[in-house]
Amino acid sequence: MNHYRELRRALARRLGPRALIHLEGGRSVPRNFDVDYVFRQNSDFLYLTGVEEPGCHLVLEPKSGREILFVPRVDSHHRVWEGHVPSPAEAKTLFGVDRVMYADELKKVLGRRAVAPKARLRDALDELRAIKSEGELALMRRANEVSGAAHRAVMAATRPGMREYEIQAVFEAECMKAGMRHLAYPSIVAAGVNGAVLHYRRNDAVLRAGELLLIDAGAELKGYAADITRTFPADGKFSRRQRDVYQIVLETQKDCIQAARPGVVSADLHVRSMRRIAEGLKSLGILRGETDGLVEGGAVRLFYPHGLTHMLGLDVHDTTGGKKRKMPNPTKVPVRFVAKLEPGFVITMEPGIYFIDALLRDPALRRKHKTSVDFAKVESFLDFGGVRIEDDIVIRPEGPPLNLTSVPKEIAEVEAACAR
Numbered sequence: 001m002n003h004y005r006e007l008r009r010a011l012a013r014r015l016g017p018r019a020l021i022h023l024e025g026g027r028s029v030p031r032n033f034d035v036d037y038v039f040r041q042n043s044d045f046l047y048l049t050g051v052e053e054p055g056c057h058l059v060l061e062p063k064s065g066r067e068i069l070f071v072p073r074v075d076s077h078h079r080v081w082e083g084h085v086p087s088p089a090e091a092k093t094l095f096g097v098d099r100v101m102y103a104d105e106l107k108k109v110l111g112r113r114a115v116a117p118k119a120r121l122r123d124a125l126d127e128l129r130a131i132k133s134e135g136e137l138a139l140m141r142r143a144n145e146v147s148g149a150a151h152r153a154v155m156a157a158t159r160p161g162m163r164e165y166e167i168q169a170v171f172e173a174e175c176m177k178a179g180m181r182h183l184a185y186p187s188i189v190a191a192g193v194n195g196a197v198l199h200y201r202r203n204d205a206v207l208r209a210g211e212l213l214l215i216d217a218g219a220e221l222k223g224y225a226a227d228i229t230r231t232f233p234a235d236g237k238f239s240r241r242q243r244d245v246y247q248i249v250l251e252t253q254k255d256c257i258q259a260a261r262p263g264v265v266s267a268d269l270h271v272r273s274m275r276r277i278a279e280g281l282k283s284l285g286i287l288r289g290e291t292d293g294l295v296e297g298g299a300v301r302l303f304y305p306h307g308l309t310h311m312l313g314l315d316v317h318d319t320t321g322g323k324k325r326k327m328p329n330p331t332k333v334p335v336r337f338v339a340k341l342e343p344g345f346v347i348t349m350e351p352g353i354y355f356i357d358a359l360l361r362d363p364a365l366r367r368k369h370k371t372s373v374d375f376a377k378v379e380s381f382l383d384f385g386g387v388r389i390e391d392d393i394v395i396r397p398e399g400p401p402l403n404l405t406s407v408p409k410e411i412a413e414v415e416a417a418c419a420r
C-alpha cells in the first residue's frame, strides 16, 4: 500500500499543486453475447492503485493531498452472478486510500473543476513509469523467477510429437501453480519453421524430432510483466547447424547485456547487435561484404528484422519515458526505441536470427541484396525457423546490469535442462 501511495504522491508532485487529476480505470470488454473477456486493469491505474477491479476511478488533489478512489455500485443481481465486489469501506482498507466513494458520485466531486489535460498527465505518467521503484522491481523480480521456473519445466517436459499448445499448457500451469494466474502477453510457442514468425500465436502444430522449439512467454504479477524467450532442440541435443546459429545469437546477447550501462543509447546497442549478427552470418557463409554496409544497407534485417530491446514494466512494450527523454536516432538504422539508458530502467535483450520465407523469397529483396546474401546457401536454411534468446535486465547506476532472468541459455546448460 505504501508503494502505491508513494507513486501517487510522486505523480501529484510532478503535476503541481494546482492540478486536479482524474484517472479512469479499465472497463470490462465483451467477448461475445453476454460474456466478457478476462478483465485486465488499465496499466496507469494499476501503477497508481494496484486495484484490479473494473469500473473504478481515481481522483487526486495535490494541493490538499486528498485521494479518492471510486468503486462501482453493484446491486444484488450483480452479486448473485458475479460475486462480491468490495464496498467503499472494504476498499478503503484493502487499497489504502483515504477516501472511497461510489463511481456514480464522481460528477459530484469533479463538478466543473478542470482536470489536468490528458497529454500532461500522460507525459508525467510516462516519465515516472520509466524508472522502476524498489517495490516495482520486487514484483518484476518475482514475475521473472516464476516465469523462469516455468521455462525450465518446459525444457524438461518437451518431447517430439507434442503439440505446441501442450507445451504452452506446461508453461502456463507452472505459472498458475506458483500463484500467477495471468500472462503478460499471449505465449508464443513455435516449433521448427514457426519460430520464424515473430509474433506466432497459432500454437497448434506438432513439434518434430530435429526441430527447434522457440518459446517466448512470461507471467504477469500485479500487472508487471516478465518477457522471456528460449530456443532449444526438440530432442534435447543441438545439431551442428542449430548450434552454429544459436551460438551467434547467444554471444550477441551476452555482449549487448554487458554493454547496457547508464548513458548508452538503446539504438547504438541495437546497431552493436546487428554488427555481431552480421559477422556471425558472414562466418556461416550466408552474408558477405563489409559489416557496416550489411548493417546500414539492410541485409542483416532480412535475418533479424526486429529491435534488440524495449522497455518492460506494466506493459510488455512499456512506455519509453515521456517527452523529456525523446531524442533523435543517432544511428543509420531505423529503430523504434531510442533513449539513453538510465538506472532503474528495466529492458529486454532479445537478439535473434530467423529464416523468414516472406523476406528471403521476395524477388525485389533478392535483387536488392544479391551481392550481400548468398541466396543459394539461404535455400538450405529455409526449413530452420529461428533462434531468439530474451532476458530482462535492470540498468544499475554503475557496472553491468542486473539480469532478472535465470533460465539456462549456454548450450551445455540447455542440453542438461532438456535431458531425458
Ligand code: GLY
Residues within 6 Å of the ligand: 185, 216, 227, 310, 316, 350, 390
Ligand atoms: N513477447 C514480445 C516481445 O518479445 O517483445
Ligand code: MN
Residues within 6 Å of the ligand: 227, 310, 348, 350, 390
Ligand atoms: Mn520482448
Ligand code: MN
Residues within 6 Å of the ligand: 216, 217, 227, 228, 229, 390
Ligand atoms: Mn518476448
